[in-house]
Amino acid sequence: MSVQQRLNASPAPARRRKSWRLGRHSVIALPYGWLLLFFILPFAFVLKISLAEADMAIPPYTALVEWLDETTLTIQLTFSKYQLLLEDRLYLSAYLNSLKIAAISTVFCLLIGFPIALFIVSRPPHARFFWLAMVMLPFWTSMLLRVYAWIGILQSNGLLNTFLMDVGIINQPLVLLHTDLAVYLGIVYSYLPFMVLPLYAALEKLDPALLEASADLGARPSVSFFTVTLPLAVPGIVAGCLLVFVPAVGEFVIPALLGAPDTLMIGRVLWDEFFANRDWPMASAVAIVMLIVLVAPVMLVRARETATRDEA
Amino acid sequence: MLRTGRFVTFMALAGLMYLYIPIFIMMVLSFNGSRLVSVWGGFSFKWYGELFSNDQLLNAAWLSIRVAGFSATLAVILGTLAGYVLTRFGPFRGRVLMAGMVTAPLVMPEVITGLSLLLLFVAMEDFIGWPQGRSITTIVISHATFCMAYVAIVVQSRLAQMDGVLEEAAQDLGARPWRAFIDVTLPMLAPALISGWLLAFTLSFDDLVISSFVSGPGSSTLPMVIFSKVRLGVSPDVNALATILIGFVGTCVFVYSWRAGRRMRMREDA
Numbered sequence: 001m002s003v004q005q006r007l008n009a010s011p012a013p014a015r016r017r018k019s020w021r022l023g024r025h026s027v028i029a030l031p032y033g034w035l036l037l038f039f040i041l042p043f044a045f046v047l048k049i050s051l052a053e054a055d056m057a058i059p060p061y062t063a064l065v066e067w068l069d070e071t072t073l074t075i076q077l078t079f080s081k082y083q084l085l086l087e088d089r090l091y092l093s094a095y096l097n098s099l100k101i102a103a104i105s106t107v108f109c110l111l112i113g114f115p116i117a118l119f120i121v122s123r124p125p126h127a128r129f130f131w132l133a134m135v136m137l138p139f140w141t142s143m144l145l146r147v148y149a150w151i152g153i154l155q156s157n158g159l160l161n162t163f164l165m166d167v168g169i170i171n172q173p174l175v176l177l178h179t180d181l182a183v184y185l186g187i188v189y190s191y192l193p194f195m196v197l198p199l200y201a202a203l204e205k206l207d208p209a210l211l212e213a214s215a216d217l218g219a220r221p222s223v224s225f226f227t228v229t230l231p232l233a234v235p236g237i238v239a240g241c242l243l244v245f246v247p248a249v250g251e252f253v254i255p256a257l258l259g260a261p262d263t264l265m266i267g268r269v270l271w272d273e274f275f276a277n278r279d280w281p282m283a284s285a286v287a288i289v290m291l292i293v294l295v296a297p298v299m300l301v302r303a304r305e306t307a308t309r310d311e312a
Numbered sequence: 313m314l315r316t317g318r319f320v321t322f323m324a325l326a327g328l329m330y331l332y333i334p335i336f337i338m339m340v341l342s343f344n345g346s347r348l349v350s351v352w353g354g355f356s357f358k359w360y361g362e363l364f365s366n367d368q369l370l371n372a373a374w375l376s377i378r379v380a381g382f383s384a385t386l387a388v389i390l391g392t393l394a395g396y397v398l399t400r401f402g403p404f405r406g407r408v409l410m411a412g413m414v415t416a417p418l419v420m421p422e423v424i425t426g427l428s429l430l431l432l433f434v435a436m437e438d439f440i441g442w443p444q445g446r447s448i449t450t451i452v453i454s455h456a457t458f459c460m461a462y463v464a465i466v467v468q469s470r471l472a473q474m475d476g477v478l479e480e481a482a483q484d485l486g487a488r489p490w491r492a493f494i495d496v497t498l499p500m501l502a503p504a505l506i507s508g509w510l511l512a513f514t515l516s517f518d519d520l521v522i523s524s525f526v527s528g529p530g531s532s533t534l535p536m537v538i539f540s541k542v543r544l545g546v547s548p549d550v551n552a553l554a555t556i557l558i559g560f561v562g563t564c565v566f567v568y569s570w571r572a573g574r575r576m577r578m579r580e581d582a
Contacts, residue, residue, distance in 0.1 A: 020489060028404060031394035031460070035413040038457040042428030045435050059434050112327045119324030122316040126577035133569035138331050140561045142518045144535050145554040148542045149334035152341060152349045155546070159337060162350035192331060208314050221317060242419055250421020252521055257542065267423045274427060274525075284431070287424045295424070299416045 050284035051077045061280050081285035094264040102248035105187040109195040109244050117199035139193035147186050147257050154182050182258035187248050195240040202236025246298055266290060335558060342551035349546060359552040369537055376517050376534035379448060383455035384512035388505055391463025399471040417461035426525030429454045446528030454526045459512035470504035
């Protein structure tokens with residue numbers, strides 16, 4: 001078919017524009033509707049159930065809205081779970097402890113990740129793929145299995161203790177597994193790739209000429225680092241810290257496998273409320289508080305960033 | 313090219329050793345004839361034998377592969393649409409909310425995602441009678457939802473690199489937007505779609521927390537079975553499983569990066 005025929009065959013412009021708009025709307029609607037249904041709507045149910053009482057039923061919570069008889073509708077909301085969250089020291093200290101562990105782990109990820117990212121950027125471009133793959137490989141393999149690997153290293157008859165005793169540094173095995181130290185080791189270990197990748201992306205854009213200029217003007221390498229490299233890496237640092245800090249606060253697997261029974265982290269508290277105590281309303285209240293304090297501010301910042309970046 | 317000092321190189325190599333030593337130890341231990349970590353009982357394949365006669369682990373692995381395949385496919389379809397809409401459709405009402413919904417799962421703690429999806433499924437079953445109980449379907453829906461965010465990010469960054477000129481040209485030549493998308497955009501997006509699918513597959517295959525919330529009796533995925541085994545202590549057949557997985561993924565990643573590096577070097581030489 002020639003171009004002319006094809007043009008003639010196309011429908012009238014008005015009709016075409018209409019079908020085009022219909023198509024456009026349905027393309028938006030599919031992912032939009034999916035996310036509204038399976039990402040936003042669930043939070044409404046978490047909020048709803050956090051206001052109910054636990055009950056010996058299936059599902060194990062009381063109904064908020066109930067018909068007493070044909071004409072009377074009762075609505076029963078209880079804030080007792082939130083009251084308990086505020087009053088019981090366990091929850092408060094779990095929140096604070098999670099924030100502390102996540103913050104310290106994030107700093108260590110940054111300290112270990114920054115040299116790695118700098119090193120990769122300093123390789124010739126064709127070799128960067130190899131080094132990036134070295135960092136990405138652990139990310140592509142099971143996090144659960146990599147956390148598990150630490151159990152064999154840290155346990156009392158594990159490799160580290162055996163090694164230290166053979167060398168003669170210690171006589172008694174150290175308690176390493178099921179400690180806070182093990183949790184820090186595990187979190188930094190698991191989340192390191194999430195820090196390195198955004199740092200790499202930021203440093204890759206750094207123009208080496210800037211550092212040469214700085215050196216020509218007499219700056220020592222350390223001065224250049226703090227006045228040129230570091231400020232230009234800030235977007236990567238912010239992105240990396242968010243990607244490590246926020247999920248680490250809610251981390252469950254690492255404290256469950258490596259932490260002490262009394263290593264309180266909020267993700268673990270939520271898990272135990274849900275699976276061990278079958279107290280769905282309490283688990284929901286814990287989740288709502290975590291969302292409000294932690295995730296919502298981050299989500300807003302990131303949505304604003306994406307929106308402004310796309311407009312630019 | 314950036315120049316760095318010896319200190320950076322030393323720190324970077326130390327950091328990489330931190331990443332690799334536990335993996336390396338796990339691989340060596342998978343060939344250890346002894347059950348004890350600290351005793352070398354001779355080179356042996358016996359844990360591999362035990363692994364392949366463990367029906368519970370094998371069934372769970374097969375279930376996880378199916379779940380990950382379905383979830384990744386669904387996530388690629390939804391994530392590609394989301395990424396395309398966000399980069400190519402210009403402003404529309406609710407765009408900021410959509411951008412937020414696409415990035416939020418990246419930082420959302422898994423326990424919250426898992427709990428909220430479970431409560432949704434319970435409520436849906438109550439209202440409309442679907443899904444009946446928790447099963448592979450609920451796991452796939454949940455995984456697709458958090459994986460589509462990763463796919464959307466990959467697709468978005470690829471689309472941002474390509475300008476829209478070719479798509480516009482196709483439309484100027486009379487192709488409908490849909491035709492232009494199929495004939496022009498999709499083939500150019502193919503590498504991003506493949507890496508997005510692989511990423512989604514890995515994330516789904518690896519997920520423990522969300523699956524634990526939304527799976528029903530009889531649908532235990534591989535991470536769930538491993539977790540319940542590992543909680544009781546070191547078990548050497550898990551070392552063997554880890555070695556197989558890491559060996560497989562490692563080979564793929566290195567072949568890919570080697571080829572990408574070679575292409576790059578040829579371009580540099582040209």
